[in-house]
Amino acid sequence: MYANAQPEAAQLLAEILIVLALQPWIRATALPLLLGVPATNKKSDPINFREQQGGYALYDSSFKLVYVGQAGANDKRRLFDRLKDHRKDALADRWSLFSWFGTRWVKDDGDLAAVAIGAHTTVGAVLNHIEAILISTAEPPYNRQGGKFGNGVQKYLQHRDVEELGLPTNDMILSLYQQNGMNNGK
Numbered sequence: 001m002y003a004n005a006q007p008e009a010a011q012l013l014a015e016i017l018i019v020l021a022l023q024p025w026i027r028a029t030a031l032p033l034l035l036g037v038p039a040t041n042k043k044s045d046p047i048n049f050r051e052q053q054g055g056y057a058l059y060d061s062s063f064k065l066v067y068v069g070q071a072g073a074n075d076k077r078r079l080f081d082r083l084k085d086h087r088k089d090a091l092a093d094r095w096s097l098f099s100w101f102g103t104r105w106v107k108d109d110g111d112l113a114a115v116a117i118g119a120h121t122t123v124g125a126v127l128n129h130i131e132a133i134l135i136s137t138a139e140p141p142y143n144r145q146g147g148k149f150g151n152g153v154q155k156y157l158q159h160r161d162v163e164e165l166g167l168p169t170n171d172m173i174l175s176l177y178q179q180n181g182m183n184n185g186k
Contacts, residue, residue, distance in 0.1 A: 034080045036156035046159040047106050050080040054102035057137040058086060058095035065138055066094050101133050106154065125150065 035046035053072030056079060060066055071082040079100055086095065104112040132147020 032080065033161055034083075035159040035161055037159045039155040039157050042157065045110055046161070047110055047112075047156065049100075049102065049112070049156070050078065051104075051112055052079040052100065052102040053104055054079070054100055055133065055137075056082065056098055056100040058091060059097040059099075060094060061096045063097065063139075067091055068137065071100075099137065101136070106156075129153075 032050070033046075033048050034050045034052075036049050037044050037046050051072075055068065055070050057065055058067040058069075067086070069082060069086075071077060071079040077085070079102070083098060086092065104114075107113050128148040128150065132149045135143045135147040
């Protein structure tokens with residue numbers, strides 16, 4: 001796609017890449033956000049999961065699992081803090097994607113509930129959740145059925161904060177091409 005690009009298009013692409021490299025670290029708010037929306041209602045107001053407690057998995061760009069950890073079990077290091085730590089430690093260049101499994105539910109007002117308290121349940125229910133987390137994290141090829149999280153579990157998808165981070169990469173490139181009178185190869 002870029003082999004036939006005109007010199008001005010190549011320069012524009014270089015400028016875009018520089019902006020994208022810097023953009024995630026430019027924050028206007030005092031507390032960066034880790035936003036998500038329910039998978040069943042992507043148009044709803046985003047929830048900030050920055051203070052979530054639970055387990056998380058880090059993956060490389062090819063979705064290979066590279067690390068599994070926990071956040072908020074015995075200290076104040078919650079999900080966002082642990083992810084931030086891993087951007088500076090020995091794992092910094094080894095992951096670009098993550099997933100997490102939290103213990104704090106989302107209240108009706110959109111805030112996270114207080115620190116999760118143990119619930120009375122059965123061993124079978126606990127094992128179903130553990131199995132579901134393992135299957136969701138590792139995606140083993142022979143687990144065709146998937147995990148059994150149960151009815152009380154809500155799946156959330158990442159929400160890009162356009163006001164803080166700007167447009168997604170593809171939208172930004174298209175916008176810059178259009179601003180510069182290029183037809184994006186069409």
